[in-house]
Amino acid sequence: MKLYITGGGTGGHVTPGLAIARYFESKRPDTEVRFAGTSKGIESRLVPREGYPLDTIEITGLRRAFSPSAIGHNLNALRQAAASVGTAKKLLRRAKPDVVIGCGGYASFPVVSAAQKLGIPTVLLEVNAYPGITTKMLAKKADKVLICFEEARALVGGGDKVVLTGSPVRGEIVFADRQKARAKLGLAPADKLVVSFWGSMGAKYMNEHMAGMLALETKKGTAFRHVHATGSAAFQWLPKMACEQGAKLTGGTIEVTEYIYDMASYMAAADLVICRAGAATIGELCALGRASIMVPSPYVAENHQEKNARALEHAGACEVLLEKDATPEKLLDMTERLLADDQLRADMGAAAAKLAQLDAGEKIYQQILSVLPK
Numbered sequence: 458m459k460l461y462i463t464g465g466g467t468g469g470h471v472t473p474g475l476a477i478a479r480y481f482e483s484k485r486p487d488t489e490v491r492f493a494g495t496s497k498g499i500e501s502r503l504v505p506r507e508g509y510p511l512d513t514i515e516i517t518g519l520r521r522a523f524s525p526s527a528i529g530h531n532l533n534a535l536r537q538a539a540a541s542v543g544t545a546k547k548l549l550r551r552a553k554p555d556v557v558i559g560c561g562g563y564a565s566f567p568v569v570s571a572a573q574k575l576g577i578p579t580v581l582l583e584v585n586a587y588p589g590i591t592t593k594m595l596a597k598k599a600d601k602v603l604i605c606f607e608e609a610r611a612l613v614g615g616g617d618k619v620v621l622t623g624s625p626v627r628g629e630i631v632f633a634d635r636q637k638a639r640a641k642l643g644l645a646p647a648d649k650l651v652v653s654f655w656g657s658m659g660a661k662y663m664n665e666h667m668a669g670m671l672a673l674e675t676k677k678g679t680a681f682r683h684v685h686a687t688g689s690a691a692f693q694w695l696p697k698m699a700c701e702q703g704a705k706l707t708g709g710t711i712e713v714t715e716y717i718y719d720m721a722s723y724m725a726a727a728d729l730v731i732c733r734a735g736a737a738t739i740g741e742l743c744a745l746g747r748a749s750i751m752v753p754s755p756y757v758a759e760n761h762q763e764k765n766a767r768a769l770e771h772a773g774a775c776e777v778l779l780e781k782d783a784t785p786e787k788l789l790d791m792t793e794r795l796l797a798d799d800q801l802r803a804d805m806g807a808a809a810a811k812l813a814q815l816d817a818g819e820k821i822y823q824q825i826l827s828v829l830p831k
Contacts, residue, residue, distance in 0.1 A: 458488045460825075461552055463568040464560030464582075465494030467656055469737040471503050473584055474560040476625035477825075478509065480818040483628065491552050493545070494564045499689070499716075506718060512548045514567055516541045545571035555829055556580060559595060566591045573598045578828040581613075582821070584624045584736035587761040588612050600828040603821055605736050605814075608764075622821050623814030624740035631744050631815060633725035642726050644682070649796050652723050653731035654686035655752075660733070662780065663752060664691040665698065669785030670792075671711055672702035679789075681728075681796055682710045686717045728802060729795055731788070734766035734777075740817070742775075746810035748802040749775040750791055752783050774809035 460481060464470040474492065481488045494500035496513040504511040545567040549557070557572035559565040559581045572579050573595070581599045583592045586606035596602050596613040604610060605624040613619055644650055655663045664687055674683060687695045692715035696706055699713070706713055717723050724730060724745055732738050734753040742749050751769065753762035769775040778791060795802055 458485050459552065459554040459556075460488060460490045461493065461549065461554035461557045461568070461572075462490065462560065463493040463557065463565040464562050465498040465500035465564035466562035468499050468503070469584060469656065469735045470560050470562035470565070471498075471500045472627065472737050473582055473625050474558065475503065475507055475509075476627040476818065477558060477560075477582070477821060478507075479628050480625065480822055481825075484822060491554070493548065493568045498562070498564060500564065502716075503718075512552075514541050514544050514548070514564070516563055516567055541567035542571050542574070546575060549575055549577060556825055558582065558825065559591070559599075560584075561589055561592055563591055566595065569595045569599070578830075580825050580828060582622075582625075583609055583613060584740075585609070585757075585761050586736070586764055587757070587759040589758065601824050603824055605740075605817075606765075620820075620824055622824060623817030624736050625818045625821055626740045626744045626813075626815070627721070628818075629721040630724070630741045633721045633745060635725050638722040638725035641722055644726060649681040649728045650723075650726055651681055651683045651729050651731065651792060651796070652685075652717070652727040653683070654717065654733075655688055656733055656735065656738075656754075660688070660754065661691065663783065664688070664695050666783055666785050666788065668695050668699040668704070669702060670788045671699045671704040671706070671713070673785050673789050674711060675705045675709070676703055677789075679710070679793070681792075682712075684712045684714065684717070684723060686714050689715060729792060731792065734762040734769075736765060739765055739769065740814065743769075743809045743813040744815060746806040746813070748795065748805035748809070750778055750788075750795070751775050752778050752780055755780050769809065769812065772808050772812060774805055774812060776805075 462474040464474050478490045491510050492504045493512040549571055556578045557569055559569040569579050579599045580601045581592055581595055582603045584605045586608045588609050602613045602619045603622045610619050667685055696713050730747050730749040734751045751766040753766045766777045770777045
């Protein structure tokens with residue numbers, strides 16, 4: 458069995474592909490997996506770290522604007538996309554996969570498009586309630602379109618080939634042991650750990666407010682340990698901004714890093730997670746049964762992250778803070794209030810666990826097998 462998995466740009470388009478790869482290997486140890494993505498996206502780091510080969514294709518995403526500069530950028534991007542399909546064909550002829558799996562993001566367009574032109578079975582995985590442009594463009598010719606929210610069904614064309622599977626969660630998340638994770642991170646039983654991140658690319662506005670929150674923690678002398686992942690862009694400036702406002706980032710309880718590679722350990726050990734509301738993140742929080750503060754991104758199609766977050770909030774699994782209200786003071790106030798109430802956090806975690814879709818990996822596995830020639 459040869460899988461060719463493509464997707465990238467953000468962790469939300471990469472980690473589901475890694476989860477699929479690991480699941481196939483657990484079911485079929487002879488599975489061969491290759492990934493394709495760009496040399497600049499987070500996939501260029503995550504995929505090699507997981508031990509998989511990555512073929513790189515240079516392609517640029519479209520801008521959602523109509524300014525002269527945006528129009529010029531998009532025309533160049535479309536020309537680049539057309540050329541990259543030819544590159545993808547060469548890669549696929551060399552790899553000879555049984556199936557190509559597209560996990561979203563503009564990086565997956567040329568590979569899935571090339572596979573469809575070459576007659577290779579294709580499966581798309583859309584983790585969000587509102588599909589991205591790439592998924593919509595490729596769905597018509599795909600053999601299967603796997604969705605994680607029922608709302609996405611009509612938006613990708615409907616029909617029997619659209620199947621609700623849920624979002625795949627990596628095995629290291631599903632089987633993470635909280636006590637072992639806390640021991641690994643040097644946490645005592647009474648220690649409280651907050652883990653925060655805004656995604657692999659980060660978010661400028663929210664990272665600016667996180668810098669302020671870290672400074673307030675130092676000034677107040679808060680007792681909890683806080684690990685914040687800035688994302689690639691903000692790592693160049695956030696530590697300096699936080700220190701200028703009074704944060705102590707060395708020798709204390711605050712740790713700032715660009716990316717948390719061992720997310721399974723950190724999320725398993727956490728008492729509270731502060732994050733966006735992407736589908737992949739939600740799937741991991743539910744699998745681990747973790748209480749969270751969600752600050753949904755307002756910059757996504759159809760405001761789907763707030764809809765994701767509100768569904769969890771309605772179930773009692775998280776508290777939602779809109780970005781416009783997410784000041785440093787408000788972030789710290791909510792964090793301290795939740796850390797002070799062990800029972801509330803336990804109830805939130807239990808509610809999240811009830812929403813977990815732990816059989817998503819098997820469903821996706823079976824759907825991928827169904828498109829292969831008999």
